[in-house]
Amino acid sequence: MKIVVVGGGVAGLVTALSLHAAGMTPVVHESARELQALGVGINLLPHAVRELAELGLGDALDGIGLPPERLVYCDRRGRRIWEEPLGLTAGYRWPQYSVHRGKLQMMLLDAVRTRIGPDAVRTGMAFERFEHQETGVAAHFVDRRTGEPVVVEADVLVGADGIDSRLRAQLHPGEGAPRGNGVHMWRGMSRYPHILGGRAIVVAGGRPGGKFVAYPVEDPAVDGGPALMNWVLEIRRPEPGEGPDRSHRPVPTDEALAEASGWNLPWIDLPELIRNSTGIYEYPMVDRDPLPRWSFGRVTLVGDAAHPMYPMGMNGGSQSIVDARVLAWALAQHDDPVRALEWYENLRREPLNQLVLANRELGPEKIIAMAEESGGPVPAEHATAVSQGYKQLAGCTTAVLNSRDSWSVSPVSP
Ligand SMILES: Cc1cc2nc3c(=O)[nH]c(=O)nc-3n(C[C@H](O)[C@H](O)[C@H](O)COP(=O)(O)OP(=O)(O)OC[C@H]3O[C@@H](n4cnc5c(N)ncnc54)[C@H](O)[C@@H]3O)c2cc1C
Numbered sequence: 001m002k003i004v005v006v007g008g009g010v011a012g013l014v015t016a017l018s019l020h021a022a023g024m025t026p027v028v029h030e031s032a033r034e035l036q037a038l039g040v041g042i043n044l045l046p047h048a049v050r051e052l053a054e055l056g057l058g059d060a061l062d063g064i065g066l067p068p069e070r071l072v073y074c075d076r077r078g079r080r081i082w083e084e085p086l087g088l089t090a091g092y093r094w095p096q097y098s099v100h101r102g103k104l105q106m107m108l109l110d111a112v113r114t115r116i117g118p119d120a121v122r123t124g125m126a127f128e129r130f131e132h133q134e135t136g137v138a139a140h141f142v143d144r145r146t147g148e149p150v151v152v153e154a155d156v157l158v159g160a161d162g163i164d165s166r167l168r169a170q171l172h173p174g175e176g177a178p179r180g181n182g183v184h185m186w187r188g189m190s191r192y193p194h195i196l197g198g199r200a201i202v203v204a205g206g207r208p209g210g211k212f213v214a215y216p217v218e219d220p221a222v223d224g225g226p227a228l229m230n231w232v233l234e235i236r237r238p239e240p241g242e243g244p245d246r247s248h249r250p251v252p253t254d255e256a257l258a259e260a261s262g263w264n265l266p267w268i269d270l271p272e273l274i275r276n277s278t279g280i281y282e283y284p285m286v287d288r289d290p291l292p293r294w295s296f297g298r299v300t301l302v303g304d305a306a307h308p309m310y311p312m313g314m315n316g317g318s319q320s321i322v323d324a325r326v327l328a329w330a331l332a333q334h335d336d337p338v339r340a341l342e343w344y345e346n347l348r349r350e351p352l353n354q355l356v357l358a359n360r361e362l363g364p365e366k367i368i369a370m371a372e373e374s375g376g377p378v379p380a381e382h383a384t385a386v387s388q389g390y391k392q393l394a395g396c397t398t399a400v401l402n403s404r405d406s407w408s409v410s411p412v413s414p
Contacts, residue, residue, distance in 0.1 A: 001024045001025065001155045001156065001331065001337065002024075002025050002027070002153075002154050002155050002156075003019055003024055003025065003026045003027070003154055003155060003156045003157075003158060003331075004026075004027055004029060004137075004139050004152055004154040004156070004157050004158070005019075005026050005027070005028045005029070005158045005160055006028075006029055006127040006139070006157070006158065006159050006160060006161045006166075006167055007028070007029075007030060007031075007127075007159070007160035007161035007162060007165075007303075007305070008028045008029075008030030008032070008035055008105075008109065008121050008123070008160075009105065009160060009162055009303065009304075009320075010042075010101070010104060010105060010108065010303065010317050010320055010321065011160040011162075011302045011303025011304065011305070011320035011321070011323060011324060012028050012030070012158075012160030012161075012302075012303070013028065013105065013108035013109060013111075013112050013121075014051070014052070014055075014108060014320070014321045014324040014325070015158055015160055015302055015323075015324040015327060015328070016028050016112050016116060016120060016121075017055050017057075017108065017111055017112055017115065017116075017324075018051075018055065018324045018325045018327070018328035018329075018407075019327075019328045019331070020112075020115055020116045020120075021055055021328065021408070021409075022328040022329070022331065022332040022409045023332070023410075024328070024331065024332075025116075026116065026120070027119075027120060027121075027122065027152075028112065028120060028121040028122065028160075029122050029125040029127060029139070029141055029152070030121060030122065030123050030124075030125065031124070031125060031126040031127065031144065031161075032123060032124070033123055033124040033144060033145065034123055035105065035106070035109055035121070035123060036102065037100070037102025037103055037105065037106050038101070038102050038105075039100070039101030039102050039105075040100065040101065040187045040188065040189050040230050040281075041098055041099070041100060041101065041187075041189070041215065041217045041230025042098075042099060042100075042101040042104065042316075042317045043068075043096060043097070043098050043099075043201070043215075043314040043317070043318070044061070044065070044096065044097045044099060044104075044317060044318055044321070045096050045314055045315065045318040045394075045396055046087055046092035046093075046094040046095065046096055046396065046401055047094075047318060047322055047394070047395065047396040047401050048317065048318035048319075048321040048322060049061065049087075049094040049095055049096065049097060050093070050094045050401065051321050051322060051324075051325045051407065052321065053094060054325075054406055054407070054408050055111075055325075057107070057108075057111060060107050060111065061097055061099070061104075061107070062095075062097075064099055064100070064103045064104065064107055065097030065098060065099035065104070065217070066097065066098050066099070066199070066216055066217055066218060066219050067086075067087050067088065067095040067096055067097055067098075067199070068086050068087065068096055068097075068098050068199050068200065068201050068215055068216075069085060069086055069087065069089045069199040069200070070083055070084070070085055070086060070089070070196075070197075070199065070200045070201070071083065071084050071085075071086055071200070071201050071203070072196055072200050072201070072202045072203070073203050073204075073206065073365070073367055073368050073371075074202065074203070074204040074205075074265070074368075075204070075205070075206070075368065075371060075372065076204065076205045076206075076210065076263075076372075077264065077265075077266075078204055078264070078265035078266045078267055078268075081367060081368055081371040081377060081378060081383075082367050082368075082371075082378060082383045082387075084387060086201070090398060091398045091402075092398050092401060092402065093401070093402050094401075098201065098215050098216065098217045098230065099217055100189075100217050100218075100228075100230075101317070104317075109121060124143060124144040124145045125141040125142075125143060125144070125150065126141060126142045126144055127139065127140075127141055127159075127161060127166050127167060128140045128141060128142055128149075128166065129166075129170055130157050130167070130170065130299060132297050132298065132299075133153070135155075136153055136154060136155050136298065137153070137154055137155075137156070137157045137297070137298045137299060138151050138152070138153050138154075139151070139152045139153075139154060139157050154298075155298065155337055156298050156299075156300075156331065156337045156341070157298060157299045157300075158299075158300055158301070158302055158327065159171075159299070159300070159301045159302070159305045159306075160301075160302050160303050160305055160320075160324075161305050162303070162304045162305055162308075163178050163286065163287075163288065163304045163305070163308040164178070165301065165304070165305035167299070167301065167305060168291075168301055168305050168306070171293075171294075171296055171299065171301070172291060175288070175289075178284075178286035178287065178288050178308065179286060179287055179288060179289065180284050180285065180286045181208055181285055181286075181310070181360075182209065182236055182237055183208045183209040183234050183235070183236060183237070183284075183285040184234070184235050184236075184237050184247070184282050184283065184284050184285065185232050185233070185234050185282070185283045185284075185285060185311075186232065186233045186234075186235065186251050186256055186259070186280050186281070186282055187230070187231070187232050187280065187281055187282075187283060188230075188231050188256075188273075188274070188277035188278070188279065188280040188281075189217075189228060189229065189230055189231075189277060189278055189279075190228075190229050190231060190273045190274070190276040190277040190278070191225060191226045191227070191228060191229070191276050192226055192227060192229040192268075192272070192273050192276060193226045193227065194216060194226075194227050195214060195229075195267050195268050196267055198216070198227075199216070200215065201213070201214075201215040201314075202214050202215065202267075203365060203368065204265055205234075205263075205368070206362070206365050206367075206368025206369050206371075206372065207368075207369060207372070208234060208285065208310075208362070209234050209235060209236035210234065210236075211232070211233075211234040211365075212231070212232070212233050212234070212263060212265065212270075213231065213232040214229055214230065214231045214232075214268065214273070215229070215230055216228060216229050216230070217229075217230050229273065231273060231277075233256065233259060233260065233263075234285070235259055237284075247282060247283065247284045248281060248282065248283065249281070249282050250279060250280065250281055250282075251280040251281065251282050253274060253275060253277070253280070256274045256277075256280050257271055257274055257275070260274055285310055285311070286308065286310075287308045287309050287310050287356055287359070287360070288307075288308050288356075289356075290307070290352075290353030290354075290356050290357065291306065291307075291349070291353070293345070293349075294306050294344075294345045294348075294349050295341035295342055295344065295345040297338055297341075298337055298338060298341065299341075300327070300341045300344060300345065302320060302323040302324055302327060303319075303320035303323055303324075304316065304320065306323065306348075306349070306352065307319065307349075307352040307353065307355070307356050308356075309355060309356045309359045310359040310360060310363075311359075312358075312359045312362055312363030312364065312365050313355075313358075313359060313363035313364050313365070313390055313394065315355060315359075315363075315394050318396075319352060319355065319394070322348075322395075322407075323344075323348055323352075325407040325408075326344055326347050326348055326407055327341075327344045328407070328409070329407040329408075329409050330343045330344040330347070331344075332409040332410075333409070351393065351394075351395060354393055355393055355394055358390060358393055363390055364386060364387050364390040366386050367383045367386050367387065370382065370383075370386070
C-alpha cells in the first residue's frame with residue numbers, strides 16, 4: 001500500500017516509521033527545502049516513549065534526551081505547591097524524556113532515511129490540495145525549487161502538516177486561523193546549573209500569561225558543563241488584530257530582562273538565565289476547536305493537524321506519536337483503507353478532542369490555580385485527583401500504559 005504523508009515534523013516522521021514497520025510504503029512530502037533542527041525543548045511522556053521504543057528507537061532517544069524525575073508546581077513566589085514523580089520514578093515501564101525538538105526531528109529523519117530509503121522524505125514539496133479518485137487519491141504539490149506542480153497518486157493520504165494544515169483546511173473549509181488566548185510564550189535555551197535538586201520540570205505561577213517553566217534537556221555529566229536548560233516565560237498580548245503581530249519574532253534580551261523583573265523565584269537567577277540564552281523567540285499560544293471528523297475516505301489527519309492543543313500537560317508531541325502508531329496498526333488490520341481510517345479515528349478523535357478542551361481549562365496545571373484561589377496548599381487528595389483525572393483522559397495512567405497491548409503489528413504483505 002502506497003501512503004503519502006504530508007509534513008515531516010514529529011508526527012509525519014513517526015507515521016512513516018510506523019507504516020514502514022507494518023510493511024507499508026510511505027513517502028513523506030515536506031514543504032521546507034531542508035529539514036533543520038528547529039525549536040527548543042519538548043517533553044515525551046512515557047506513552048510516547050513506549051511507541052518509539054517499540055519502533056526500535058529507545059537507545060537513540062536515550063542518546064539525545066534527558067529523563068526528568070519530578071514535576072514541581074510552584075506559586076508565583078516560587079513556593080512549592082505540588083510535586084509528583086515522573087517516568088520510571090513514577091512506576092512506568094518507560095521513562096519520560098525532555099529533549100530538544102530539533103534533535104528529536106533529526107533523529108527521526110535519520111531513522112526514516114536509513115530504514116525506508118534516502119528518497120523517503122521529499123523536501124521542498126508544498127501540499128496544495130487533493131482529490132479522491134476511483135481507487136485512490138491524488139495529492140497536488142508545488143515543487144518549491146522549480147515552482148512546477150507535481151501530482152502524486154497514493155492509496156492513502158495522511159495530513160501531518162501541523163497547526164496550519166492545508167489538508168485540514170480542505171477537509172474543513174471556513175475554519176479560519178488558529179484560536180489564540182492572548183498569551184505568548186518566550187522560549188529560550190540557556191546553560192544554567194540544575195535547579196531544585198536537578199532532573200525536575202518546574203512550573204511556577206500557573207495562570208496563562210503569568211507562568212514560568214524550566215527543565216534541563218541535557219545533563220551536565222554529558223559535556224562537563226552546566227545543564228542545557230529549556231525555559232518558557234509567558235506574557236499577555238492584546239487579542240490578535242489589536243496590536244502588531246509579534247509571533248515567532250526574536251525577543252531582545254533587554255525586553256526579556258524587563259519582563260522578568262516582575263518575577264522573584266528564589267531558586268533561579270532569571271536575569272542570568274536570560275542573559276546566557278542563545279536566542280529567545282516568541283510563540284503565540286494557539287489551538288483549534290475540536291473537529292467533528294478527521295477521516296474522509298482515503299484521507300486522514302494526525303498530530304497537530306488533527307488536534308493542536310495548548311501546551312499544558314506535555315501532551316502535544318506525545319499524542320502525535322501515539323496517533324502515528326494507531327494509524328499504522330489500523331491500516332494493517334483492514335484490507336479496506338477507508339474502514340481502517342474510520343477505525344483509527346474512532347480510537348483517537350474523541351479522547352484527543354477532550355484533551356484539547358481540558359488544556360483550555362489548564363489541564364493538570366489547574367492544581368496551581370486551585371492553590372492560588374484557596375491562598376494555600378492544595379490538599380494532596382485534591383491535587384492527586386486532578387493529576388490522575390488528566391492522565392486518565394490522556395490514556396496514560398501507569399496502570400493503563402504498563403498493561404495495555406502493543407500497537408506493533410507483524411508486517412502486512414505489500
Ligand atoms: C519549527 C517548529 C518548531 C517547534 N518547536 C517546538 C518546541 O520548541 N517545543 C514544543 O513543545 N513544540 C514545538 N513545536 C510543535 C511540536 O513539534 C508539535 O506540537 C508536535 O511535535 C506535533 O508535531 P506535528 O508533526 O504534528 O506538527 P509540526 O511539528 O508543526 O510539523 C508539521 C510539518 O509539516 C510541514 N508542513 C506544513 N505545511 C505543509 C504543506 N503545505 N506541505 C508540506 N509540508 C507542510 C511543516 O514544515 C512541518 O515540518 C514546533 C513546531 C515547529 C514546526
